[in-house]
Amino acid sequence: MRKTAAKKPARARPPGPHASKRVRPSAQAAGAPARRKASRPRGAADGQAREEKDLARPRALEVARAGLDKKAEDVLVIDVRGLSSYADYFVLMTADSDRQAGAIADAVDEKLKAQGASKVGVEGYESGRWILIDYGDVVAHVFNREARGFYDLEGLWADAPRFTVEG
Numbered sequence: 152m153r154k155t156a157a158k159k160p161a162r163a164r165p166p167g168p169h170a171s172k173r174v175r176p177s178a179q180a181a182g183a184p185a186r187r188k189a190s191r192p193r194g195a196a197d198g199q200a201r202e203e204k205d206l207a208r209p210r211a212l213e214v215a216r217a218g219l220d221k222k223a224e225d226v227l228v229i230d231v232r233g234l235s236s237y238a239d240y241f242v243l244m245t246a247d248s249d250r251q252a253g254a255i256a257d258a259v260d261e262k263l264k265a266q267g268a269s270k271v272g273v274e275g276y277e278s279g280r281w282i283l284i285d286y287g288d289v290v291a292h293v294f295n296r297e298a299r300g301f302y303d304l305e306g307l308w309a310d311a312p313r314f315t316v317e318g
Contacts, residue, residue: 205232207288210268211240212316214291217262218244219318221255223293227305230312239288241308245299249279252293256282259291 208230215226223244232239246252256276263270263286271285281302282293292304305313 205239207232207239210263210266210286211242211289213262213266214242214259214286214289215244215316217259218242218255218291218293219316221251221258222247223251223255225299226316226318228314228316229304229308231308234308234311238285238290240290241304242289242291243299243304244291244293246279246293246295249295252279252282252295255293256284256291259284259293 211228215228218226223246225243225245227243229241229243230239231241244255246255253276256273260270260273268286271287272283273285274283275281280295281298282291284291284293294302
């Protein structure tokens with residue numbers, strides 16, 4: 152009499168490229184709401200869409216103008232969009248004295264407060280060497296000459312696009 156070989160149990164196959172071919176029940180079939188794709192505005196070129204979304208640039212220019220009204224020197228706007236996660240623009244200004252630095256910071260705060268902007272924080276107001284005013288998307292830096300040269304933010308953000316603002 153002939154013995155029949157016992158069937159071996161089938162082994163589970165390790166996950167691999169075939170695993171993605173399995174049919175899975177959709178989330179919609181399970182009662183979950185359908186997800187829609189985010190749509191882009193029709194007819195807008197990529198450059199136009201980016202310019203429309205850049206609401207921080209006018210604010211950065213207002214910060215620069217407020218500094219120039221108080222005789223700030225070497226006013227520079229640095230575009231750090233895509234390079235920094237905490238701001239879109241830095242505005243760098245130089246003051247001749249601690250008193251002038253305070254006056255520039257006050258003018259910036261008054262101008263932006265009148266436009267409805269609220270500051271996130273202020274640092275260095277007591278010393279006047281380097282006053283930093285944070286508005287979220289725009290950060291204003293008011294330096295005395297020595298501190299601006301020492302910290303060299305222009306060199307630190309050398310890859311960022313920049314433009315000077317003249318009074």
